[in-house]
Amino acid sequence: MLKRYxxxxxxxxxxxxxxxxxxxxxxxxxGKKGINKILSSLLTRGCEGFNxxxxxxxxxxxxxxxNQEVFEDGISISxxxxxxxxxxxxxxxxxxxxxxxxxxLEFQKVKKSSxxxxxxxxxxxxxxxxxxxxxxxxxxxxxxxSTNGNANDLSKITYEDVLLEFKNFKNRDKYLISNNLxxxxxxxxxxxKNPSEEKSRPIxxxxxxxxxxDFNNNNSNQTIIMFGNQTCSRKSSEYLPLxxxxxxxxxxxxxxxxxxxxxxxxxxxxxGVYYPVRSGNAPFLVYLSVSNKKALFxxxxxxxxxxxxxxxxxxxxxxxxxxxxxxxxxxxxxxxVDEILQRKIQLxxxxxxxxxxxxxxxxxxxxxxxxxxKLTNKYFSKPFLSISGNRDICLEISKRWKQNF
Numbered sequence: 092m093l094k095r096y097x098x099x100x101x102x103x104x105x106x107x108x109x110x111x112x113x114x115x116x117x118x119x120x121x122g123k124k125g126i127n128k129i130l131s132s133l134l135t136r137g138c139e140g141f142n143x144x145x146x147x148x149x150x151x152x153x154x155x156x157x158n159q160e161v162f163e164d165g166i167s168i169s170x171x172x173x174x175x176x177x178x179x180x181x182x183x184x185x186x187x188x189x190x191x192x193x194x195x196l197e198f199q200k201v202k203k204s205s206x207x208x209x210x211x212x213x214x215x216x217x218x219x220x221x222x223x224x225x226x227x228x229x230x231x232x233x234x235x236x237s238t239n240g241n242a243n244d245l246s247k248i249t250y251e252d253v254l255l256e257f258k259n260f261k262n263r264d265k266y267l268i269s270n271n272l273x274x275x276x277x278x279x280x281x282x283x284k285n286p287s288e289e290k291s292r293p294i295x296x297x298x299x300x301x302x303x304x305d306f307n308n309n310n311s312n313q314t315i316i317m318f319g320n321q322t323c324s325r326k327s328s329e330y331l332p333l334x335x336x337x338x339x340x341x342x343x344x345x346x347x348x349x350x351x352x353x354x355x356x357x358x359x360x361x362x363g364v365y366y367p368v369r370s371g372n373a374p375f376l377v378y379l380s381v382s383n384k385k386a387l388f389x390x391x392x393x394x395x396x397x398x399x400x401x402x403x404x405x406x407x408x409x410x411x412x413x414x415x416x417x418x419x420x421x422x423x424x425x426x427x428v429d430e431i432l433q434r435k436i437q438l439x440x441x442x443x444x445x446x447x448x449x450x451x452x453x454x455x456x457x458x459x460x461x462x463x464x465k466l467t468n469k470y471f472s473k474p475f476l477s478i479s480g481n482r483d484i485c486l487e488i489s490k491r492w493k494q495n496f
């Protein structure tokens with residue numbers, strides 16, 4: 092069943108309609124990792140009345156865009172056009188999700204392309220490091236695996252497997268949102284504020300240090316360090332305090348990571364925090380890339396910062412600045428209609444009610460330094476570490492990490 096929602100946005104000369112299908116790579120079965128990525132690509136390569144070429148040609152003739160993307164928790168398919176063409180293009184979404192052609196020839200093309208992409212991806216030390224990090228953090232949970240799958244599984248996926256997956260796809264919850272009234276959707280503002288429960292797996296902080304560390308040995312002149320843990324779901328009351336922590340660490344040139352590594356020590360410009368929205372326990376990951384000569388020093392700086400977060404609450408000026416930057420990021424993020432629609436429909440699928448800017452700011456203002464200190468100790472006292480670099484450097488960092496954490 093398709094649930095429709097309308098977002099009464101400022102008047103614009105273009106319209107976007109986005110469908111969120113609940114369930115993405117988290118529904119990839121064992122031995123078939125990447126199958127929903129293949130299916131998603133196939134959906135937009137032909138539907139009733141169109142093959143791959145004629146569908147692209149029809150959309151481009153109106154200067155429109157068709158996009159699809161697979162996430163851990165869902166699949167997004169959207170179409171964007173000028174207002175005067177929307178009525179001609181909007182019906183395509185229904186055809187794409189309900190009457191795709193799913194041709195075997197297109198399947199073979201997508202499968203080959205997906206495998207080639209993964210081969211190139213394997214050459215990227217950053218991606219390798221991240222793959223190792225989430226495998227030790229999430230073990231056999233679906234979040235441990237890339238939305239792109241892996242080459243071994245992809246090579247074994249058959250055309251019949253994809254057709255069977257589409258049968259499952261048809262039964263998934265689907266949500267449509269648009270800034271165009273033609274969709275006849277429920278206004279976001281009228282949604283009931285009684286979200287359903289969404290359970291997440293509990294985190295495991297009882298693992299030994301050996302089970303919380305992995306590394307990739309390479310001959311690069313750079314060392315990549317990834318440090319963190321899984322945390323909470325987007326529905327949790329802990330989400331916003333962790334967003335404040337993310338803001339403190341990584342938002343702008345005044346952020347703690349920037350000041351420590353770039354301004355004071357000038358050792359890296361490639362660093363940040365990865366804290367995405369998830370219906371389950373989201374990863375909270377600090378990452379940085381430094382020259383091999385500076386790797387041990389960089390790790391000591393990161394360890395010192397981390398231990399300080401575990402022991403001491405943020406001072407008033409730090410948390411006030413972090414909260415203001417977070418408010419600003421939410422407000423600036425509301426400038427793009429596409430981003431607004433994507434975020435709104437994703438949260439609706441999680442069972443999260445829409446919230447006004449005023450109420451959101453009030454919730455952020457209520458967050459205290461002690462709230463953040465409590466969460467850093469809950470989630471980060473025993474962090475998971477992944478490194479990509481020279482073997483001797485990786486092992487030395489591992490040794491120091493075990494002593495500290």
